[in-house]
Amino acid sequence: MNIDKLFKVALERGLSDVQVFLSNSNELSIEVFEGELDKYEISDTSSLVVRGVYNGKMGSYVTEIMDDSLIDEIVEHLIANAKVIDSLDDAIIYEGDKNYVTVEGLYNEELANTEVSKKIEMAKNLDKLFHEGSPLVSIAQTMYQESSKTVMIQNTKGLKLFNKVNSAYFGGDVIVKDDKDQRTNFDIIIANEMSDFEYEKLAKEIVEDAVKQLGATPVPSGEYEIVFGPIALATLLSAFQNIFSADAVHKGFSLLKGKLNEEVGSDKVTLVDDPFLKKSSSSRSFDDEGVATKYKELISKGVLKTYLHNLVTAKKDGVESTGNGFGTAVSAINLVMLPGESTKQELIDSVKNGIFIKEVQGAHAGANPVSGDFSLQASGFVVKDGIIGAPVALITVAGNIISMLKDVVMVSNELKMTYYGITCPSIKVKSMSVSGK
Amino acid sequence: MLLKKELIESILDTGLATGADFSEVFIEEKNAESIQMIGGRVEKVTGTKVFGVGVRLALGNQSVYGYTNNQNPEVLLKLAKDLSASFSNDTLTKRVSLSELEVGKKHQVKINPKEVSLETKVSMMKKANQAAKEYDEVIQQVSVRLTDNVQEVLIANSEGRFVTENRVRTILYVQAIAGKDGIMQTGMESLGSGKGYEYYNEDVDVVETAKSAARIAKKMLFAEECPSGNYPVIINNKFGGVIFHEACGHSLEATSVAKNASVFCGKLNTQVATPIVTAIDDGTIENGWGSANFDDEGYPQQRRVLIEKGILKSYMVDKLNSRRMDHQPTGSSRRESYKFAPTSRMSNTFIDNGDSTFDEIIEATEYGLYAAKLGGGSVNPGNGDFNFTVMEGYIVRDGKICEPVRGASLVGNGAEILHKIDMVGNNLDRGRGMCGSVSGSIPADVGQPTLRVSSITVGGKKGAK
Numbered sequence: 001m002n003i004d005k006l007f008k009v010a011l012e013r014g015l016s017d018v019q020v021f022l023s024n025s026n027e028l029s030i031e032v033f034e035g036e037l038d039k040y041e042i043s044d045t046s047s048l049v050v051r052g053v054y055n056g057k058m059g060s061y062v063t064e065i066m067d068d069s070l071i072d073e074i075v076e077h078l079i080a081n082a083k084v085i086d087s088l089d090d091a092i093i094y095e096g097d098k099n100y101v102t103v104e105g106l107y108n109e110e111l112a113n114t115e116v117s118k119k120i121e122m123a124k125n126l127d128k129l130f131h132e133g134s135p136l137v138s139i140a141q142t143m144y145q146e147s148s149k150t151v152m153i154q155n156t157k158g159l160k161l162f163n164k165v166n167s168a169y170f171g172g173d174v175i176v177k178d179d180k181d182q183r184t185n186f187d188i189i190i191a192n193e194m195s196d197f198e199y200e201k202l203a204k205e206i207v208e209d210a211v212k213q214l215g216a217t218p219v220p221s222g223e224y225e226i227v228f229g230p231i232a233l234a235t236l237l238s239a240f241q242n243i244f245s246a247d248a249v250h251k252g253f254s255l256l257k258g259k260l261n262e263e264v265g266s267d268k269v270t271l272v273d274d275p276f277l278k279k280s281s282s283s284r285s286f287d288d289e290g291v292a293t294k295y296k297e298l299i300s301k302g303v304l305k306t307y308l309h310n311l312v313t314a315k316k317d318g319v320e321s322t323g324n325g326f327g328t329a330v331s332a333i334n335l336v337m338l339p340g341e342s343t344k345q346e347l348i349d350s351v352k353n354g355i356f357i358k359e360v361q362g363a364h365a366g367a368n369p370v371s372g373d374f375s376l377q378a379s380g381f382v383v384k385d386g387i388i389g390a391p392v393a394l395i396t397v398a399g400n401i402i403s404m405l406k407d408v409v410m411v412s413n414e415l416k417m418t419y420y421g422i423t424c425p426s427i428k429v430k431s432m433s434v435s436g437k
Numbered sequence: 438m439l440l441k442k443e444l445i446e447s448i449l450d451t452g453l454a455t456g457a458d459f460s461e462v463f464i465e466e467k468n469a470e471s472i473q474m475i476g477g478r479v480e481k482v483t484g485t486k487v488f489g490v491g492v493r494l495a496l497g498n499q500s501v502y503g504y505t506n507n508q509n510p511e512v513l514l515k516l517a518k519d520l521s522a523s524f525s526n527d528t529l530t531k532r533v534s535l536s537e538l539e540v541g542k543k544h545q546v547k548i549n550p551k552e553v554s555l556e557t558k559v560s561m562m563k564k565a566n567q568a569a570k571e572y573d574e575v576i577q578q579v580s581v582r583l584t585d586n587v588q589e590v591l592i593a594n595s596e597g598r599f600v601t602e603n604r605v606r607t608i609l610y611v612q613a614i615a616g617k618d619g620i621m622q623t624g625m626e627s628l629g630s631g632k633g634y635e636y637y638n639e640d641v642d643v644v645e646t647a648k649s650a651a652r653i654a655k656k657m658l659f660a661e662e663c664p665s666g667n668y669p670v671i672i673n674n675k676f677g678g679v680i681f682h683e684a685c686g687h688s689l690e691a692t693s694v695a696k697n698a699s700v701f702c703g704k705l706n707t708q709v710a711t712p713i714v715t716a717i718d719d720g721t722i723e724n725g726w727g728s729a730n731f732d733d734e735g736y737p738q739q740r741r742v743l744i745e746k747g748i749l750k751s752y753m754v755d756k757l758n759s760r761r762m763d764h765q766p767t768g769s770s771r772r773e774s775y776k777f778a779p780t781s782r783m784s785n786t787f788i789d790n791g792d793s794t795f796d797e798i799i800e801a802t803e804y805g806l807y808a809a810k811l812g813g814g815s816v817n818p819g820n821g822d823f824n825f826t827v828m829e830g831y832i833v834r835d836g837k838i839c840e841p842v843r844g845a846s847l848v849g850n851g852a853e854i855l856h857k858i859d860m861v862g863n864n865l866d867r868g869r870g871m872c873g874s875v876s877g878s879i880p881a882d883v884g885q886p887t888l889r890v891s892s893i894t895v896g897g898k899k900g901a902k
Contacts, residue, residue, distance in 0.1 A: 033696060040501040040523050041778065042516075045489065047506075063486040064506040070486075081482035084555045088478065139698055175698055175819050182700075184819035218894065221665050251475050252578035252614060255621065328473075328481055362815045362824035366846050370614055370621045375846040375896045377824035394822055396846050396896025398665070435665030435896040 001048060001066040007156050010052055010075050017093035018078075019155035021049040021288055028116065030144040032123040032172075035131075038141070040120075049288075049327075050074055051093070054082035058091035060328075092311040096159040097292040100285045103276045106165040108192045112148055118194075119144050122170065126199045130174050133207030136214070138182075142172030147281060151288075159290045167192045167281035169419070171202060176210040183393075185210035187231075190417045191279050209358070216379060216393035218436030225354030226397065226432045227347050227383065230416035230424040232357045237271075237335060238420040239367035239374065240401050244273075244298055245330040246313035248369070255372040255402065256304060265302040265405030268427075270338040272297050273308065275323065277334040282421050284333060286323065293323035293333060302406070308332055336423040340411025347410050347428045349386040355434065356380045356388060357397060372401040378434075395436040404429055439464040439591045440490070442535060442599075444510050448492060449533040449595050451517035456526025457494040459757075460517070460533070461594040463733065464490050465775045467586055470550070472558055474581040477566045479559055489775035492517050496524050500757055502778035533595045541602030541730025544723060546633030550585035550607055553634050558583055561637060562609075565647035569613045572651035575658055577621070578614040579651070583607075592735035602730045605633055606880055608869070611647045615654035622660075622843060624653025625812075625828065629869040629880070631724040653810060653829045656841045663830060663845035663897030669805035670847060670893045671798055671833060676811055676868030678787050678883035681716055683814040684823040684851035689743055691758035691769070691781035692875055693819070700821040700852045701749060709749045710855035713791050716744040718753055720768065720784030726869040727784040727882040734770040734779055741767050743786075744855075755781040773877025780876045787884030791861025795887050798860045800836040806845060806895055807831045807838055813870070814847075821851035846896040854890055862886035 003020055010018045024046045031039035051060045052075070059082035061074050082091075123142045130140035146168035153161045171188030187206050189197055228236070248254040256264065265271075275293035277283050284293055289311050297305050309317070310325025324330050348356065357380040367374035375398040382389040410428040417423045445462050452460030467487040473480050489506040490513055501523045503516045562581045569579040584607070591601045608629035615622050626646045630636040637643060672680055685701075693699040701709065710716075720738030722728050729738050734756050742750050754762060755770035758781055771782035799807065807830065814825025827845040831838045867884030 037499060037523070039778075040520075042503040042519060043776065044505045044507065044512075045776070059482065061484045061486075065486055065488045065508070077484040080555060081484065084472075084482060084559050085479045087475075087480045089480065139696060141696075182820050184817060251580075252616075252621075253580075328483065361817065361822075362813075362826070362846070366812075366814075366824060366826045368623065370623050373844050373898070375826070375844055375898070377822065377846070377848045377896075394848050394850070394894060396665070396824070396848050396894070398844065398846075398896055398898045400898075433665070433898055435894060437667060437894070 002068050003154055005068065006050070006071050006074065009071050010078065011156065013075050013079065015052040015054050015078060017156050018050065018052040019093050019153065022152045023047055024150045026148045028146045030120055030123050032127045032142045034139065035124065035127055037120060050078065052078040053091040053093060054079050056091055057082040057085040089312045090315055092315070093155050093157055094159060094290045094311060095157040096290055100292045101276060103283055103285055105278060106283050108166060111146065111166055111168060111192050111194060114194055122197065122199065126172055126203055129200060129203035130172065130207060133203055134176065134211050136176040136178055136211055137174050137207060138177040139175040140172060144168065144170045149281065153286070153290050155290065161286050161290055163284055163286065165281055165283060167279060170197045170199065172206065174206055174210050176214060178214050181214045183210050183213040183216065185213065188419060213379065213391040213393070216391035218394045219355065219382060219392050219434065220437055221435045223431050224434050225351045226429045227351060227354065227356045228427050228429065229356065229358045230426055231418055232360045232378070233337070233424040233427055234418035234420045234422040235360050235363050236367070236374065236376070237422050237424070239363035240369055241332055241335060243369050244308045244332060246307035246309045246317060247330045249307055250313060250316060253370055255370060256307070259304050262304055263302050263406070264304045264402050265299050266408045267301045268340055268408050268411045269299055269302050269405050270297060271299040272336050272338060273332045273334065274336050275333040277336065279417065280334045280421065282333050287325045288327060289325040291321045291323040291325060296322055334421060334423065337425060339413045339415055339425045342410045342412055344412045344414065344426050347412055347426055348383055348388060350410060350428065351383040352385060354383045355392055356383050360397065374399060374401065395434050398433045398435065404432065407431065439466055439589065444513070445593045446533050446535055448513055448517045449593065450531060451514050452492060452494045452521050453531040453595055455521040455524040457496045457521060457524050459495040459595055461493040461734065462490065463775055464591040465588060467588040467774070468551070469584065469586045471582070471584040472562060474562045474566060476578060477563060477570065482555065487774060491775040491778070492520060493778055494520050495757055498761055504775050534597060535593055535599040536597045539600045541600065543730050544631050544728055546605045548634035549587065549605060550633060551587060561643055565611050565643045568644040568647040569611055569651040572648050573655050575615040575617050575655055576613050576651050577616040580612045582610045592731065592733065594735060598735045600731050600735045604631070604729055606631055606726070607634070607636065609643065611650040613651040613654040615658040617658060620658065622654050622657040624650045624657065626650040627869060629726050631726055631728050656829060657843040660841035660843040662899035663806065663842035663895060664899045665895055665897045667892050667894055669802055669889060669891055670895065671802060671805055671807045671887065671889045672811065673809045674862065674864050674885055674887045675866040676883060677808065677887070678868065678885035679811050679814060679825060679870060681788050681885060682783060682786050682881065682883045683816045683825055684821070684849065684854050686783045686786050687816050687874065688821055688851055689752050690783065691752055691754040691762060694752050695758040695761040698819050704749050707749060708747050709852065710744055710747040711858050712747040713861045714744055714747050714855060714858050715789040717742050717789055718783050718786045722785050725785045725882055726880050732768045732770040733772045736766065736768045738784065739768040753781045753783060755779060771876060771879050773879050777876040782874060782876060782879060783872065783881050785867065785882035787865065787867055788861065788886065788888065790863045790865045790886050793860045793862050795862055795864055798862055798887055798889050799833060799838060801860065802833045802836060802889065805833045807833045816851060823851055824848045842897070844898050848894045848896060854893065857891045858888055859891045860889040862888060
């Protein structure tokens with residue numbers, strides 16, 4: 001689409017400022033099921049988000065058809081949409097920052113240029129390793145997913161920015177069976193260099209963990225010391241990440257309202273948003289509004305330091321945007337809980353009567369971002385006097401996110417980047433309510 | 438028509454050139470409008486125009502898929518050619534000849550959302566906002582979201598299938614937040630249909646729906662935490678059907694059955710539930726939230742009896758998975774958009790009426806949880822373990838509904854729970870949701886009469902009961 005023409009028509013029709021956000025995504029997705037290539041998917045898609053200010057209100061329109069013949073229709077929509085908006089929020093199109101951090105290595109040619117056949121072979125090898133890993137493996141599936149994204153912002157205030165990033169994840173899941181029970185396990189590696197996919201180790205861990213879970217049963221209901229593994233912790237945090245949005249705070253949808261500079265966790269807890277994190281496909285030097293992104297501590301040693309802002313929420317609070325305006329929401333880019341000083345083994349060693357929770361499920365429904373309460377299906381292992389014991393499943397672990405963060409007594413010194421785009425260590429929580437048999 | 442018939446035939450031919458035994462083209466144009474209102478003010482209005490083409494090829498059990506939103510014929514033919522490179526057989530020349538275009542005629546709408554002004558929509562939302570806000574002084578915030586979709590699809594395949602239909606859907610969500618002394622609780626209600634705006638004018642009451650969201654939020658604000666443990670749970674009708682959807686429905690989809698990854702594999706014609714349980718997935722219900730003329734492989738949607746009086750009768754099967762299974766396709770193939778290859782999914786799924794009345798079920802329960810309204814949930818189809826949340830719950834004691842409780846979640850196993858349904862009511866009703874799975878997020882209807890599960894693990898923050 002001819003952007004200059006779009007701007008010209010819009011300004012002629014009475015819009016005061018207009019911005020386009022053009023994104024293009026190329027994806028490759030491979031799945032191997034029982035040794036055979038089961039899914040091979042390629043795509044090339046683009047979308048154009050147009051935002052325009054009319055009488056001080058922001059209209060928006062998204063289109064996947066980029067034809068010039070749509071320009072009039074788009075402008076009509078912007079005006080009609082803006083006309084019914086009676087929000088008190090400002091409508092801001094940004095002129096841009098002086099400096100933007102250049103993040104090296106977000107786009108890696110080597111990943112993009114590696115032959116597809118090599119990637120398929122890798123997925124088949126992982127499948128083979130799964131089956132060799134244990135005779136109990138009944139079904140295995142492996143997957144490789146790669147994406148390359150470019151985004152471009154241009155507006156009538158003269159801003160023009162461009163970002164290109166690629167990333168892939170590789171991993172799989174197994175179903176293991178014995179005569180009494182059946183369990184599944186899934187894990188992935190996220191990276192943008194082929195050499196990062198150390199899948200022999202991954203295969204071993206996935207199979208071993210699956211087998212160890214066979215025969216899992218609920219534990220008796222009660223209070224237990226809890227160690228959350230990085231995946232379980234990331235799942236839980238993903239359900240609550242919206243509470244950091246200043247927009248959610250202003251509109252009464254966040255329990256962090258009024259909690260700035262207050263304790264919301266123990267001094268072991270530091271949570272940051274790192275827009276420059278290597279190997280993450282979310283990493284960016286500017287947000288969707290064109291604001292330069294920044295590294296910031298959301299929770300520093302337990303104290304809530306800042307909310308996440310876009311231009312509108314920042315103006316309301318009299319602060320600068322944190323560069324977290326994405327799409328129609330204010331959201332984190334790469335949440336990272338910083339590592340502590342203990343080893344994961346030391347966390348386990350310290351447990352007298354507890355549970356190591358490897359995974360939680362149902363976080364999209366079982367966690368309430370307004371109250372902070374959650375009650376989630378969980379699975380893992382009993383830990384008794386520092387020894388990992390019997391597998392546990394079909395329990396729920398319940399609590400409140402703030403109470404839980406305040407009860408964090410140990411944090412492990414290793415990090416894992418998870419499927420949720422959240423990077424976490426393992427943590428130990430003093431005590432939580434578990435419901436089982 | 439979204440693309441010329443000759444071009445579609447060329448794409449199908451190109452896909453078959455290296456030995457694939459099946460090729461398919463899915464073309465979609467969708468126009469959506471979404472309005473978000475918070476605290477009675479319109480915060481955002483977004484129009485969206487989606488357009489894309491998906492090409493799928495298969496040889497035996499192996500399939501490949503590609504998609505683009507480029508309309509250029511050269512790009513589309515190149516996509517088919519790139520995909521065909523996955524099959525290395527000798528070059529063949531096959532000519533696909535599409536039959537005459539079949540147009541889906543069921544599920545017509547009276548008032549197309551496109552013809553309703555933004556002002557009219559906003560005015561309806563304001564009524565909902567006001568009703569929820571004025572319900573009680575503890576209601577602190579109300580958000581209302583209205584979304585309409587008009588999706589036009591065209592599906593063609595190398596077997597000559599050539600169909601098109603227009604699918605209209607509209608949904609309204611009302612969320613109310615009640616707060617007091619620093620504690621906040623939410624209540625949510627939704628209305629949605631495969632009808633046009635006649636649905637809001639004739640079938641439902643937006644104001645009552647909004648009040649109900651506020652009522653739940655208030656109830657839960659003053660509720661105690663739910664006790665944890667194992668005890669009987671009475672699950673109310675309508676959205677309560679999400680229990681069957683999550684706990685069993687997903688495990689009956691070919692997506693997991695064909696790969697031998699479901700607990701229901703090999704269980705056809707065996708007893709999988711108590712004899713009072715009959716479960717149906719019906720994609721033909723007139724203007725249903727999960728209905729369509731055709732599935733997303735272009736075959737007619739069907740009514741599928743999954744479980745009849747406790748006996749497993751059918752899985753939900755798409756065309757390609759049927760190749761792996763000894764089971765006919767059931768018209769169950771669905772996808773969110775051209776960005777997803779289709780696979781077997783539920784449509785409008787419900788447990789059918791039984792004999793008990795609502796009162797009889799409550800009266801027959803000495804102690805239990807009455808889950809008046811459920812939230813969402815999820816399941817691991819590999820082992821059938823599920824979880825879902827209770828949005829509005831009450832303790833039942835000595836056959837009477839007593840104090841409200843909050844924060845409850847239900848966890849269990851799909852295969853086991855079907856054997857524990859010991860009472861089924863006669864008040865079948867349906868609710869609606871969005872169901873997320875491998876082929877994306879699709880509108881899915883759930884339903885059931887009020888029913889009782891003899892024992893289920895209830896998670897809550899209050900200690901054991």
